[in-house]
Amino acid sequence: MNKYVKLGLVILLSIGSILFTQEIKLLKNPDSLPVTSMIIIGLLVLWLFSMIGILIADLAKRSGVKVLQDFPVLGWVAITSLVACLISDFFVTAISAVDFLSITTPILTYAGISVADRLVDLRKTSWKVASVAVFVFMGTYVGSALLSQFGLFITGN
Known part of the structure; x- marks a missing residue:
């Protein structure tokens, strides 16, 4: 085909x-x-x-x-x-x-x-990749939560 x-x-x-x-x-x-x-x-x-x-x-x-x-x-x-x-x-x-x-x-x-x-x-990758991934996920979550909280604070909610 x-x-x-x-x-x-x-x-x-x-x-x-x-x-x-x-x-x-x-x-x-x-x-x-x-x-x-x-x-x-x-x-x-x-x-x-x-x-x-x-x-x-x-x-x-x-x-x-x-x-x-x-x-x-x-x-x-x-x-x-x-x-x-x-x-x-x-x-x-x-x-x-x-x-x-x-x-x-x-x-x-x-x-x-x-x-x-x-x-x-x-x-087959090193354990270091997994630890970096965990910190990236946590950082993304905390960063998103902080940004959302800041947006709510500005709007007065």
Whole structure:
């Protein structure tokens, strides 16, 4: 099967996961937004931007310019979506219809699965990495709590 067809199907599977997440959110909270045609159009626009970014990345890898060859696919997708959104407000409207949390839930799930798939490699790292991770997590939590508390203090709550 063609590489682009496989990647397109994987991204469509991700879009299906996002729609599933949106529907589950609707079941849990009936006041949330239902899946509309604009949400589906927004997800298709995101799919299109992803496919264009993948195509540009492959074309850049074939070029002789080292900077273009080393530029990541995510960068090409971001540039593609930025240019398209600057050209037309339709893309901004379509993408903004998609619920942000419905996108992040499947993405974080896929990230967790990819990390869990590499636990053998993670075990081979030194114990120092684990201690650094614990301090980073604690620092992030304490920093977020302090920032939130400061925001509440400024607003008078």
